[in-house]
Amino acid sequence: MIVTRRWLEEWIDLEGISTEEICRKLNSIGLEVDSVRSVEIPSRIVVGHVISCEKHPDADKLSVCMVDIGSATRQIVCGARNVREGLYVPVATVGAVMPDGMNIKHAKLRGVESDGMICSSTELGLPALGKGILELDDSIGELEPGRELSEYPLLCDDIIEIELTANRGDCLSIHGVARELAVGFNRSLKPLDFDEDFADKIGIGRILQCLHVGTPDVSMVCYAFDINSLEVPLLIKLRLAFIDQEYDLPLDAYMDYAIHTSGVILRSYGFSKISEGNEKAKLTLKEIECGLTAVEYDGKRASIVGVNQSEEVKADDSEKRVVIEASYVSPDIVAPAVKKLKLKTDPLYYRTSRGSEPDLKFGVLVLFSLLKRYADISIYAGESEYFTEREPVTVNISISEIDSLIGQDVEISEVVTILSKLGFEIHKTEDGRIVADIPSFRHDISNKQDVAEEIVRIIGIDNIVSKPLKFTEANRMSESLRRHRFLRDMRMRAVAAGFFESVHYIFCDNKRVKELGFETLREDRSLLNPISAEMDGLRPNLMINMLDSLKRNVSMSKKRAALFEIGAVFDAERNETMQALFVFCGEREPDSVVNAGKPGMMDLPSFASRLSAVIGSFELRKTENPDALMHPYQCADMVKDGRKIGTLAKLHPKVADRFDLPDTFFAQLDIASLEPGEKKAEGISQLTPIYRDLSIVIPQSTPYSAIRAALEGHLPAVVENFYPIDRYVDESLGEDMSLTLRFVIVPRERALEESEINGVMEEILERLQKRCDARLR
Numbered sequence: 001m002i003v004t005r006r007w008l009e010e011w012i013d014l015e016g017i018s019t020e021e022i023c024r025k026l027n028s029i030g031l032e033v034d035s036v037r038s039v040e041i042p043s044r045i046v047v048g049h050v051i052s053c054e055k056h057p058d059a060d061k062l063s064v065c066m067v068d069i070g071s072a073t074r075q076i077v078c079g080a081r082n083v084r085e086g087l088y089v090p091v092a093t094v095g096a097v098m099p100d101g102m103n104i105k106h107a108k109l110r111g112v113e114s115d116g117m118i119c120s121s122t123e124l125g126l127p128a129l130g131k132g133i134l135e136l137d138d139s140i141g142e143l144e145p146g147r148e149l150s151e152y153p154l155l156c157d158d159i160i161e162i163e164l165t166a167n168r169g170d171c172l173s174i175h176g177v178a179r180e181l182a183v184g185f186n187r188s189l190k191p192l193d194f195d196e197d198f199a200d201k202i203g204i205g206r207i208l209q210c211l212h213v214g215t216p217d218v219s220m221v222c223y224a225f226d227i228n229s230l231e232v233p234l235l236i237k238l239r240l241a242f243i244d245q246e247y248d249l250p251l252d253a254y255m256d257y258a259i260h261t262s263g264v265i266l267r268s269y270g271f272s273k274i275s276e277g278n279e280k281a282k283l284t285l286k287e288i289e290c291g292l293t294a295v296e297y298d299g300k301r302a303s304i305v306g307v308n309q310s311e312e313v314k315a316d317d318s319e320k321r322v323v324i325e326a327s328y329v330s331p332d333i334v335a336p337a338v339k340k341l342k343l344k345t346d347p348l349y350y351r352t353s354r355g356s357e358p359d360l361k362f363g364v365l366v367l368f369s370l371l372k373r374y375a376d377i378s379i380y381a382g383e384s385e386y387f388t389e390r391e392p393v394t395v396n397i398s399i400s401e402i403d404s405l406i407g408q409d410v411e412i413s414e415v416v417t418i419l420s421k422l423g424f425e426i427h428k429t430e431d432g433r434i435v436a437d438i439p440s441f442r443h444d445i446s447n448k449q450d451v452a453e454e455i456v457r458i459i460g461i462d463n464i465v466s467k468p469l470k471f472t473e474a475n476r477m478s479e480s481l482r483r484h485r486f487l488r489d490m491r492m493r494a495v496a497a498g499f500f501e502s503v504h505y506i507f508c509d510n511k512r513v514k515e516l517g518f519e520t521l522r523e524d525r526s527l528l529n530p531i532s533a534e535m536d537g538l539r540p541n542l543m544i545n546m547l548d549s550l551k552r553n554v555s556m557s558k559k560r561a562a563l564f565e566i567g568a569v570f571d572a573e574r575n576e577t578m579q580a581l582f583v584f585c586g587e588r589e590p591d592s593v594v595n596a597g598k599p600g601m602m603d604l605p606s607f608a609s610r611l612s613a614v615i616g617s618f619e620l621r622k623t624e625n626p627d628a629l630m631h632p633y634q635c636a637d638m639v640k641d642g643r644k645i646g647t648l649a650k651l652h653p654k655v656a657d658r659f660d661l662p663d664t665f666f667a668q669l670d671i672a673s674l675e676p677g678e679k680k681a682e683g684i685s686q687l688t689p690i691y692r693d694l695s696i697v698i699p700q701s702t703p704y705s706a707i708r709a710a711l712e713g714h715l716p717a718v719v720e721n722f723y724p725i726d727r728y729v730d731e732s733l734g735e736d737m738s739l740t741l742r743f744v745i746v747p748r749e750r751a752l753e754e755s756e757i758n759g760v761m762e763e764i765l766e767r768l769q770k771r772c773d774a775r776l777r
Contacts, residue, residue, distance in 0.1 A: 002243040003177050005158040007261075011178035011190050019158040025184045026162060029457045031171060034163040039242075040156050041090075041124055041149040042099060046070065047136060048091035048118065049145045053084050058110040065118065067091055070146015077107075077114035082132035088143045090119040090134050099125035124149070127241035129234075139233035139374060154235055159242050167444035169331065169355030173263030176357070176441075183421040183458055192362065194369035201381035207271065208323060210384035212285040216293035218305045220285065220327045221360045221385040224271065225368075227251075227320050228376035236370070251315055251322065254370050263441075264326050264363020265348050265356045267303060271321035273313045274302060281323065285386055290337035293329065306334045306352035308345055324367065326360035331443055355443035360385075392425070392437035397448045399432045405452035408465050418458045419451070486675055487566055490580065490614065497613040499564040499582060504545035506568055507535035512544060516655070517628030525574040538570040542581035543629055543666060550585055551659045560586035560602075562610075566671070578671035582611055585651075585664035604634050604650060607665040611648070615674060616640070621705055623647060629655055629666070638667065645673045683748075690745040690752065692761055693725065695777040700729065700737045702772055707739075710771035716760045720746040738777050 005019055014022065023033045048067040056062035056077065063083050065076050069091055076091065083089070093116045096104040100123075107114045121129040136143055140154040149155055162177065170176045175189075182189045204224050232253045240247065240256060247253045255266050274297040275281035284296045285305075293305045303309035306329035315322045335353040338345060357363060361383075371377045399412045416429055423439030438445045445451065456464060491501060507530070510520045518540045521527070530536040539545060542565050553561040564582045571577075588602040589595065612618065620636035626649065635649035646669035656664055698707075704724065711722065726740035745752070745760060752760075768774040 001162045001164050001172055001177070003160050003162065003174055004239065004242055005160070006154050007157075007174050007239060008178050008181065011175055012182050012185075013187055013190070014181075014185075017185065019160070022181065023160060025181060026160070026177075028460045028462065029180055029184045031168070031177065031180060032163045033160060035161045036158060038156075038158050039125060041152075042097055043148060043150060044096035044104075045090055045092045045119065045124065045149050047143050047145055047147050047149065048074075048076075048089050049143075050083065050085055050087045050089060050118075056110060056112060058112075062109065062112075064112055067116070067118070068145045069093065069116075070144065074115040075113055076116045076118055077109040077112055078118045078133065080118065080120070080132040082135065083118060087133075088136040088145075090124060090136065090149055092117045092119055092123075098123060121238075121241075126155070126238065129237050129241055135234070137234050139235035140238075155238070157242070166354055169351065169353075169443060170263070170357070170441045172351050172354060173259075173357060174261045175362075176263050179423075183418070186421075192365055192369065194365050194372070196368065196372070196379060201379065204380040204382045204384055207275075207280055207321070207380065208384055209280060209282045210285070210386060211282065212386050214287050215388070216285045216287045216305075216386075217291055217333060217388055218285065218293040218327060218329045219358065219360060219385075219387045220295075220305065220325060221364065221383050221387075222283065222326075223324045223364050223368075223383050224380040225322055225324070225371070226378040226380075227322065228378065230254075230371075230375045230377075233374045236374070249315075249317055254367060254375070258363060258367035258370060259348070259351075262359075262363040262366045263351070263357035264360055264366075265306065265328065265352055266363055266367060267309050267325045267327070267348075268315040269302065269313050269323040269325065270315040270319040271323055272319060273315075274298075274323065283323075283325075283384075290340055291333045292337050292341075295325070304343070305329050306356075307338060307343055307349055324364060326364050328356060328358045328360060331355045355441070358440045390440065392440070393446065394427075394435065394437050395445075395448060395451055396433060396435050397451055399434070401448055402452050402455060405449060406456055406459075406464065407467055410455065410459070414459075415455055418455055422454055422458070483671075483675065487671070491564075491566070493614045494564045494582070497610055499562045499584075499614070502546065502549045502563040502565050504539075504542075504549070504565060504567070505535060506539055506570075507531060508537050508539040508544045509534045510537035513537055513540060516541075516544065518544070519572045521570065521574055522572050525572070538574065540569055540571060541627075541629070542567060542569060542579055542668065543583070546581055546583055546666075547655070547659050547661075550583060550661055550664065554585070554661055558586065560584070560588070560590070579646075580669040580671060580674070581666060582614070582669075583664060583666040584610065586662050601663050602665055603663075604648075604665060607667075608648060611667055615645075615669065618645065620648065622703060623649075628652060638669070640674070643673055644670075646670055685746045685748050687747045687751055689720070690747070690757060692743050692745060692757065693740055694743065694761060694765060695726075695738060695740045696765070696768055696772075696774040697733065697736050697738055697777050698768075698772055698774045700735055707741075707768070707772055710767060711764065714767060716763055718745050718747055718752070718760060719764070720744045 005014065008014065019036065023036055026033050046069050048069045050065050051068055051073065052066045054064050056064050061079055063078050065078050065083060067074050067076050092098060092104045094104055094106050104117055118133050120132065121127065121134045124134065140152050164171055171180060179189060208222060208224055210222055230250045232250045236253055236257050240253060243260060245256050245260065247256055251268055255268060259266050271281060274283065276298055282297060286294050286296055288294050292307065295302045295305060301310060302313045305327045329352055331353050338349065368379060399415065402415060403409050412429060412432065415434060416426055419436055420426055425437040426434065428435040445454065513520050520537050527536060546563065546565060549563060550561055562584045564580065566580045568576050569579050584602050584607050586602065587599040588606050589599045591597045591599050608620065619639040621639050623635045623637050626632055626635045629652055630649035631652050635647065637644050638646045638648050646667060648667040651661065651664035651666060721744040722741055724739060725742045728738040743764065745757060765776060
């Protein structure tokens with residue numbers, strides 16, 4: 001869409017507003033400016049009046065003109081064919097510099113003196129306006145010989161090209177863009193200055209009758225006028241050239257100018273062509289396929305409203321009586337229909353498919369105002385019209401909804417003012433709600449979000465305070481989902497560590513339960529209708545059924561079996577808990593070249609290490625009450641983050657012999673204790689950790705748990721961790737043993753001096769001496 005500043009000023013007062021400010025405002029209200037260029041006439045180019053024009057004595061194609069330039073009369077040799085006596089023309093006087101850089105000097109052409117140059121439009125830096133010199137007229141202002149052309153504002157203009165989105169058909173006109181600027185600059189639109197007295201005019205009903213068949217979904221109004229004389233003024237030629245609009249006939253120029261000004265779809269019909277020799281013409285609106293409407297005359301199709309027009313009925317230069325049709329059809333009808341029917345369209349379809357101006361009489365009056373100003377016509381009184389009543393689209397929105405969509409609070413009075421200026425008809429503003437009708441020319445607005453967008457456009461996106469994106473999502477993390485993800489991840493880690501999942505029934509044989517030393521269900525809690533005699537109870541321990549799987553693997557000559565199961569177990573009261581069981585029997589690794597085909601058997605430390613790959617690090621502590629499945633001397637409680645999570649043990653030799661199993665190790669874990677709680681982040685020191693070893697001599701009867709209990713909670717703050725790295729027994733030590741502990745010292749704020757490190761170690765040794773009867777080795 002191309003507009004010019006001077007053209008806009010016919011509809012809005014832009015005094016005090018620069019073209020740069022206009023472009024900024026257009027951008028801020030969502031009409032993106034693609035380009036801007038200024039047209040300026042150089043100085044020393046003036047209005048000239050050709051007093052006389054004679055043939056050059058020595059050149060057939062040259063004329064010798066005497067031109068009045070106000071201050072003097074100059075003789076100028078001109079080669080244009082259209083130069084003639086009485087014309088007003090642009091004259092570049094001696095000393096002028098043309099837009100292309102050419103200097104105008106006194107010259108002699110074929111022996112005749114020439115004092116200046118009569119210019120064409122392109123020589124002035126204007127678009128091409130036909131062949132020959134530029135003919136000036138009073139459409140650009142009163143012509144005064146000698147007056148600088150640069151003083152005529154209608155010639156010197158700023159041309160602004162706007163990149164419109166497809167849904168903004170309301171801005172495909174000068175009036176539409178001016179309407180937007182009026183809201184943006186808080187200024188009023190100028191009314192159309194046209195008033196015609198039809199008192200003594202012939203009524204249109206004498207020459208034209210418009211009919212309709214059914215109820216076509218269009219609106220149309222027809223006017224008529226007689227042409228006495230019709231010339232296209234310079235202003236219309238120039239502005240149509242600015243917008244790259246070509247035309248063939250003078251009437252086409254007026255029509256194109258009026259369409260671009262108003263946005264209304266206008267078509268002209270030659271009266272003699274649609275009347276076919278009759279005194280009265282008849283036009284009939286008739287609905288056709290896909291909701292489209294055709295205009296017919298005498299059974300022939302003249303046009304399809306909003307789509308195309310037959311060339312046979314258009315008014316031409318020979319036509320002295322013209323019928324003007326102004327029409328409107330919804331883009332929601334015409335665009336899909338044209339695509340479906342693959343109809344041939346004319347240039348006006350671009351406007352109708354995006355939404356043309358529905359105020360039809362406004363477009364016709366713009367045309368008549370131009371014709372009455374620059375041409376000689378006689379308008380017939382009245383009009384013939386057909387209008388489809390359209391219910392206005394009403395929007396009901398609260399100020400809180402607007403604030404939420406925009407992202408900041410806006411006063412309801414400001415919203416009402418903006419919407420009113422945009423053409424909304426406000427019905428109610430009660431209880432913080434606004435009820436308004438959307439203007440008929442805004443085809444792109446249909447819901448609350450569109451209304452909020454309009455308010456943001458006018459307030460200005462730069463005036464909306466930037467805020468980080470914030471939204472509150474419902475907490476969808478349930479306890480069941482959290483546990484499912486935890487168990488899923490545990491299964492994946494178990495598989496990665498070489499374990500295979502084995503799934504068993506929760507039912508078991510009560511006889512085996514008793515034999516293995518576990519308590520069965522209480523009689524009043526027992527199963528009433530068991531599946532079979534071997535499944536008459538609920539398992540109290542996952543190993544009850546896992547033993548059968550291990551036996552089957554060994555019976556099939558499997559040298560190693562690493563299995564795990566996650567499932568429910570039940571106590572005598574039938575209370576259910578979730579446990580995980582990991583078991584490993586046989587060789588600790590597959591036979592290979594690395595171990596010469598003789599891999600070692602699984603042992604307790606190796607099993608504990610493999611298990612840590614699944615559940616992370618843990619501690620082993622003495623088990624106080626081992627059950628009948630556990631080896632009495634190779635069993636331990638598993639402790640993680642200070643709480644017991646399960647037990648780890650070697651299978652009792654008697655049970656292993658009963659099921660013909662090799663050395664077997666298992667770990668039973670309580671899922672509830674194993675699930676991680678909230679993790680508290682701790683700071684990380686940027687200083688290098690310091691490792692110090694401490695070798696002490698203690699009685700062999702001292703368990704490591706006693707050493708841990710003596711130190712935990714009583715270490716200096718800089719000691720982050722400690723663990724045993726060596727145990728040594730020798731005859732020279734008698735009933736004592738040597739134990740080496742490694743301490744990890746992590747300074748927090750600064751590097752420690754060696755004396756400070758020694759002080760830390762001395763403090764640790766002193767506590768071990770007091771609590772564990774230890775001495776330095």
